[in-house]
Amino acid sequence: MHSSSTRVSGLSKVLHASGDKYASSLPEPLAPLLQELVSSKGYTHLIAGHTAVGRDVLPRAAALLDSSQVSDIVAVHSEDTFERPIYAGNAIAKVKTSDKIKVITVRGTAFDKAALEGGSAQAEAVDAKDAESPTTFLGEKINQSSRPDLATAPRVVSGGRALKSAENFEKYIEPLADALNAAVGASRAAVDAGYADNALQVGQTGKIIAPELYVAVGISGAIQHLAGMKDSKTIVAINKDEEAPIFQIADLGLVADLYNAVPELLEKVKK
Amino acid sequence: MLPTPAHQGLSLLVGVKRCVDYAVKIRIRPDGKGVDTDVKNSMNPFDEIAVEEAVRLREKHKDEISRIAAVSIGPAKAADVLRQALAMGADDAIHVEVGKDAVLEPLAVSKILAAVTAKEMEKNADEKEAWAWHLGKQAIDDDASQTGQMLAAKLNWPQATFASKLDFKGKFAKGEKVEVTREVDGGLATVETTLPFVLTTDLRLNEPRYASLPNIMKAKKKPFQKLTLKDLGLEEDAKPRLETLEVKEPPKRQGGAKVGSVDELVSKLQEAGRI
Numbered sequence: 441m442h443s444s445s446t447r448v449s450g451l452s453k454v455l456h457a458s459g460d461k462y463a464s465s466l467p468e469p470l471a472p473l474l475q476e477l478v479s480s481k482g483y484t485h486l487i488a489g490h491t492a493v494g495r496d497v498l499p500r501a502a503a504l505l506d507s508s509q510v511s512d513i514v515a516v517h518s519e520d521t522f523e524r525p526i527y528a529g530n531a532i533a534k535v536k537t538s539d540k541i542k543v544i545t546v547r548g549t550a551f552d553k554a555a556l557e558g559g560s561a562q563a564e565a566v567d568a569k570d571a572e573s574p575t576t577f578l579g580e581k582i583n584q585s586s587r588p589d590l591a592t593a594p595r596v597v598s599g600g601r602a603l604k605s606a607e608n609f610e611k612y613i614e615p616l617a618d619a620l621n622a623a624v625g626a627s628r629a630a631v632d633a634g635y636a637d638n639a640l641q642v643g644q645t646g647k648i649i650a651p652e653l654y655v656a657v658g659i660s661g662a663i664q665h666l667a668g669m670k671d672s673k674t675i676v677a678i679n680k681d682e683e684a685p686i687f688q689i690a691d692l693g694l695v696a697d698l699y700n701a702v703p704e705l706l707e708k709v710k711k
Numbered sequence: 712m713l714p715t716p717a718h719q720g721l722s723l724l725v726g727v728k729r730c731v732d733y734a735v736k737i738r739i740r741p742d743g744k745g746v747d748t749d750v751k752n753s754m755n756p757f758d759e760i761a762v763e764e765a766v767r768l769r770e771k772h773k774d775e776i777s778r779i780a781a782v783s784i785g786p787a788k789a790a791d792v793l794r795q796a797l798a799m800g801a802d803d804a805i806h807v808e809v810g811k812d813a814v815l816e817p818l819a820v821s822k823i824l825a826a827v828t829a830k831e832m833e834k835n836a837d838e839k840e841a842w843a844w845h846l847g848k849q850a851i852d853d854d855a856s857q858t859g860q861m862l863a864a865k866l867n868w869p870q871a872t873f874a875s876k877l878d879f880k881g882k883f884a885k886g887e888k889v890e891v892t893r894e895v896d897g898g899l900a901t902v903e904t905t906l907p908f909v910l911t912t913d914l915r916l917n918e919p920r921y922a923s924l925p926n927i928m929k930a931k932k933k934p935f936q937k938l939t940l941k942d943l944g945l946e947e948d949a950k951p952r953l954e955t956l957e958v959k960e961p962p963k964r965q966g967g968a969k970v971g972s973v974d975e976l977v978s979k980l981q982e983a984g985r986i
Contacts, residue, residue: 502861535954580900663733670964
């Protein structure tokens with residue numbers, strides 16, 4: 441157990457189950473454990489972040505609890521009424537659940553972080569269930585980066601198809617990100633073309649982020665990309681096509697060739 | 712007569728959903744309770760990837776894949792996406808038809824798909840026959856990302872979600888292993904799971920094919936089953952638990968301002984305290 445979790449402000453209890461089979465957050469052993477804890481202890485709400493693990497495990501637990509999950513909520517109106525984006529964020533639905541046990545995943549960027557100190561939760565060990573998992577974890581390849589994490593970075597610099605190559609992505613996007621102490625992001629086009637890694641994709645099918653500053657370089661602004669970044673506080677777009685849809689939502693748009701504008705911007709940001 | 716083979720291989724069930732086309736700019740209905748869906752609809756893009764993966768498996772392991780069945784739950788028009796799946800290479804289609812305005816949540820869909828699975832497994836009572844479901848990782852209308860996981864829970868099968876690579880290591884029989892690479896936050900994870908199982912597809916698993924005209928014509932002759940919730944005994948169990956109180960536009964951005972130079976951009980960002 442992380443002893444620090446008992447100090448998170450707002451928590452009253454930290455339940456911990458230890459066992460090798462929980463090591464990789466596989467849903468087959470985790471979902472029955474959650475079901476058992478929620479049922480035996482009488483909880484009314486089961487909540488997790490809408491992360492890769494939350495999206496994998498919670499629906500399985502929801503089905504075991506016979507609960508109709510509410511995914512990726514962005515606002516809470518009452519104990520049973522929530523708001524969530526649908527259609528790639530182009531509409532917001534307010535939904536009320538009649539389920540006794542509410543299973544919910546939460547969009548991280550829509551809520552403030554709880555303070556990591558100031559709480560005094562009680563720790564309680566719970567029995568690990570001994571169900572065998574039909575799935576085993578073989579390994580992972582996590583991208584090593586010294587840059588801020590894309591999901592939580594206050595600033596993000598993203599590159600799109602107009603970068604034309606992985607070399608240009610590295611040459612133009614990364615130094616600007618570093619100068620701004622920003623995370624690097626990418627459009628799907630840039631990822632599919634192999635200019636940037638999958639994990640950097642911002643959009644409906646990648647990360648959904650809301651940094652203070654989002655700089656979109658050579659990104660046209662397809663609906664699916666906008667779904668991942670349109671809640672950013674300030675959006676800057678650099679694109680040579682003045683008709684690009686990204687300009688309709690950018691706070692500051694610069695119609696220019698990125699190969700001239702980005703080095704100039706880098707120069708001036710460094711000063 | 713040929714001797715009966717020891718096992719017939721893998722039966723693949725593929726879930727497909729008819730959704731508002733991804734390129735359509737959606738409109739909120741005047742009653743504020745939903746989105747206008749009387750626009751261009753097509754197969755959910757993640758489901759196209761699920762069908763494609765099934766068809767590619769058969770192209771690679773011809774004799775081991777005994778059947779690819781496409782399954783859709785929806786109004787009469789959902790038949791369109793089933794025909795597309797048949798034209799892409801599925802062998803037969805199963806349409807669970809519901810009313811035009813029926814609301815089906817992923818939980819209900821998982822129950823229906825589990826009941827369809829049981830029905831199909833019963834028809835083919837070969838003990839050694841292996842089964843698997845391919846589904847998209849999410850539908851682009853409700854963006855819920857729940858159905859595959861819920862179906863796996865209902866069937867008590869393992870799940871491999873957000874798959875970007877699929878590798879059958881052994882034979883296509885019950886209990887055999889499958890290696891799946893999954894897209895997770897920060898990178899990729901690899902798991903080994905066991906047949907039968909539920910797969911949900913991520914974007915990078917493959918590039919779906921277009922159905923050719925001859926294949927579209929051939930698809931019209933393929934078997935097409937129709938079922939109702941009544942046939943499956945799920946009229947009550949499929950009822951919605953969630954009530955949509957309101958659907959509204961997301962907050963509008965005040966975008967559109969352009970700057971004339973990099974200098975102006977830098978000074979505006981400094982003024983706003985962003986750099």
